[in-house]
Amino acid sequence: MRVIVCVTQILDPEIPPGEFRLNAERTAAAEGIGQLVMSIFDENAVEVALQLRERMIEREPVEVIALTVGPPSAADVLRRALSLRADRAILISSEGGPVLDGVVVASLLKAAVERLHPVDLVLCGRETGDWHGGQVGSFLAEALGWTCVTFVSRIEATDGGFLMRRQSDEGWEIVWAARPAVATITNEETNVPRLPKVRDTMLAARAPIPMWTIPELVSDVTGLWGANGRLQVRELVIPGTSKACEWIEGETVTEKAVHLVRALRERRIL
Amino acid sequence: MRVILVVLPTPEVGRSEREAIGAARALATAFAGEVNVALVGPAAESVAERPERAGLTLEASANARTFFIAHPMLRGYAPELYVSALEQLLATVRPDVILFPGRTIALEIAPRLAYRLGAAMVTDVIGLQAEDGAVVITKPVYGGKAHAMLVASRPPVVVCVRPRAFDPIEGEIVGGDTTWVEVALDPSLERTRLLERIQEESATGTALEEAQIVVSGGRGIGGPEGFRLLEELARWLGGAVGASRAACDAGWVPASWQIGQTGKKVAPDLYLAVGISGASQHVVGISRAKCIVAINTDPHAPIFKVADLGIVEAYENIIPVLIEEVKRLRVAGKA
Ligand SMILES: Cc1cc2nc3c(=O)[nH]c(=O)nc-3n(C[C@H](O)[C@H](O)[C@H](O)COP(=O)(O)OP(=O)(O)OC[C@H]3O[C@@H](n4cnc5c(N)ncnc54)[C@H](O)[C@@H]3O)c2cc1C
Ligand SMILES: Nc1ncnc2c1ncn2[C@@H]1O[C@H](COP(=O)(O)O)[C@@H](O)[C@H]1O
Numbered sequence: 001m002r003v004i005v006c007v008t009q010i011l012d013p014e015i016p017p018g019e020f021r022l023n024a025e026r027t028a029a030a031e032g033i034g035q036l037v038m039s040i041f042d043e044n045a046v047e048v049a050l051q052l053r054e055r056m057i058e059r060e061p062v063e064v065i066a067l068t069v070g071p072p073s074a075a076d077v078l079r080r081a082l083s084l085r086a087d088r089a090i091l092i093s094s095e096g097g098p099v100l101d102g103v104v105v106a107s108l109l110k111a112a113v114e115r116l117h118p119v120d121l122v123l124c125g126r127e128t129g130d131w132h133g134g135q136v137g138s139f140l141a142e143a144l145g146w147t148c149v150t151f152v153s154r155i156e157a158t159d160g161g162f163l164m165r166r167q168s169d170e171g172w173e174i175v176w177a178a179r180p181a182v183a184t185i186t187n188e189e190t191n192v193p194r195l196p197k198v199r200d201t202m203l204a205a206r207a208p209i210p211m212w213t214i215p216e217l218v219s220d221v222t223g224l225w226g227a228n229g230r231l232q233v234r235e236l237v238i239p240g241t242s243k244a245c246e247w248i249e250g251e252t253v254t255e256k257a258v259h260l261v262r263a264l265r266e267r268r269i270l
Numbered sequence: 271m272r273v274i275l276v277v278l279p280t281p282e283v284g285r286s287e288r289e290a291i292g293a294a295r296a297l298a299t300a301f302a303g304e305v306n307v308a309l310v311g312p313a314a315e316s317v318a319e320r321p322e323r324a325g326l327t328l329e330a331s332a333n334a335r336t337f338f339i340a341h342p343m344l345r346g347y348a349p350e351l352y353v354s355a356l357e358q359l360l361a362t363v364r365p366d367v368i369l370f371p372g373r374t375i376a377l378e379i380a381p382r383l384a385y386r387l388g389a390a391m392v393t394d395v396i397g398l399q400a401e402d403g404a405v406v407i408t409k410p411v412y413g414g415k416a417h418a419m420l421v422a423s424r425p426p427v428v429v430c431v432r433p434r435a436f437d438p439i440e441g442e443i444v445g446g447d448t449t450w451v452e453v454a455l456d457p458s459l460e461r462t463r464l465l466e467r468i469q470e471e472s473a474t475g476t477a478l479e480e481a482q483i484v485v486s487g488g489r490g491i492g493g494p495e496g497f498r499l500l501e502e503l504a505r506w507l508g509g510a511v512g513a514s515r516a517a518c519d520a521g522w523v524p525a526s527w528q529i530g531q532t533g534k535k536v537a538p539d540l541y542l543a544v545g546i547s548g549a550s551q552h553v554v555g556i557s558r559a560k561c562i563v564a565i566n567t568d569p570h571a572p573i574f575k576v577a578d579l580g581i582v583e584a585y586e587n588i589i590p591v592l593i594e595e596v597k598r599l600r601v602a603g604k605a
Contacts, residue, residue, distance in 0.1 A: 189520065
């Protein structure tokens with residue numbers, strides 16, 4: 001069975017708001033204000049793929065392949081996937097191509113998935129940690145004409161399909177999905193990303209990473225350009241957040257609790 | 271005349287659905303456009319029968335239409351069938367803006383529909399403005415550290431609104447010009463099957479998203495036992511318990527309690543953040559809370575930058591005392 005995990009490189013989402021700045025055009029975050037990391041739900045997706053491989057060990061070999069679309073420097077997230085023991089990783093170079101919107105990325109991923117035929121399962125994050133698009137996985141499933149299940153936290157293989165645990169607004173649903181399928185992954189206690197071993201990180205740092213170019217993947221590059229430009233980023237603004245926090249003090253915890261209740265009553269909340 | 275279509279694919283019309291209609295109304299006013307509502311699946315039948323139960327009134331009003339799409343196969347989880355049904359509706363109706371509520375099933379259907387329509391698509395929308403005939407769409411990016419203003423250069427554009435970002439309509443009139451739309455659904459399209467539904471109950475019986483008071487815990491709570499304390503406090507306050515992603519990922523509480531960018535969005539009168547550092551991705555889920563109280567051992571925790579009231583204290587020390595104070599207040603209130 002062949003499982004593909006689509007991973008993205010983003011600005012570290014945990015940088016404090018105080019360090020966040022925009023670029024000169026005000027169209028994105030400024031470069032260099034933080035580290036570049038693998039998007040958080042893609043880490044969960046890698047974990048789901050690795051666990052599936054581990055559970056299948058007696059039944060069927062599972063090959064886990066990480067894919068990313070981006071500049072050559074995005075190879076870092078593929079090395080991260082390799083250090084976690086993905087079997088292979090391929091960089092789809094976006095150099096010279098159109099601006100990467102959801103449709104462009106999905107078109108390139110589709111071409112790569114077809115080139116890796118036969119593929120049984122593709123995993124994406126539910127959304128990236130920078131632009132929170134929440135669409136590439138669904139677009140990809142549509143482009144491939146495959147089954148799609150979103151907000152999935154665990155996957156089991158069954159005959160002809162997969163059992164997926166899907167998060168709903170009220171709890172969870174167990175959904176059977178026909179093979180081949182795309183799933184978008186959300187976080188749960190069972191898919192918290194593992195940490196790589198030092199030795200695997202060293203091996204991954206030296207591993208050769210094949211690179212596929214856009215012309216290799218799609219014949220109609222102008223068609224790809226044409227898909228773009230449906231949305232223009234006019235401007236990013238940084239919202240004002242700081243409030244003046246009123247500190248509730250007291251000599252003892254009881255005093256603090258009493259003062260808090262009083263403050264809430266004064267505000268007519270209690 | 272601009273046409274805005276609100277698509278409601280959830281079995282029930284709740285607050286998030288009424289917010290989506292509210293967002294559409296506001297945009298339509300700016301555009302001098304019309305708002306159409308499409309109810310797909312079980313909600314079509316229940317609203318057609320008893321609109322008042324969904325907080326809606328169906329009454330003849332100029333240029334506002336309601337589409338009902340019901341079909342025996344549109345039950346439970348079957349996103350591919352919902353997409354197919356909507357595609358059939360959109361072969362005849364040509365909206366400029368297609369609006370979905372921010373529910374998980376809507377977030378699943380919307381991008382697939384957008385892809386088929388060749389439409390631009392934006393999730394997590396907190397602002398919609400009409401400007402020289404174009405729609406300017408605002409959404410938080412970088413975990414809420416910035417807001418992006420996007421312009422859709424050509425219609426249609428598919429938008430999923432973020433829960434608790436727009437005012438819901440309350441008992442208002444929805445287009446009384448109703449149409450039952452016949453759809454043909456091919457059983458071979460069905461590539462998924464719902465096998466089981468696992469409901470996760472809220473600890474106190476009060477639904478998180480509707481609660482007027484939310485007591486929320488983070489990594490600082492240290493384990494599931496600490497959450498029992500928060501539950502007791504929430505019960506005395508008549509509220510619900512929420513959590514940060516860190517607490518959910520640790521397995522201390524169910525994932526459906528998560529509040530934030532990728533969890534529930536809440537807008538209570540009182541939000542008590544206990545042992546939560548206040549990462550932007552958490553704070554975006556509580557931006558509409560009226561009063562935020564933070565309890566944290568670290569006076570420099572970012573949560574104090576968004577809190578109205580702050581207490582620097584270990585939760586183990588203060589929560590039991592706070593429970594006693596609230597108890598006293600409640601018992602006195604009853605006497
Ligand atoms: C794309 C994306 C989406 C995300 N979505 C969400 C989301 O929906 N919701 C969410 O919450 N997070 C989300 N996150 C994660 C978020 O960035 C933070 O990692 C997370 O919110 C941190 O949780 P925390 O505040 O509980 O933990 P920490 O940041 O570790 O904070 C724990 C706090 O507890 C305090 N503390 C410790 N001991 C005590 C004590 N005894 N008493 C009182 N206080 C104590 C500490 O001082 C500290 O401030 C998302 C991240 C990304 C990248
Ligand atoms: N450039 C990319 N390369 C590979 N996968 C991507 C890329 N962009 C998005 N994805 C995948 O699609 C998911 C959702 O992205 P988005 O729809 O942009 O929020 C991500 O979590 C990834 O799994």
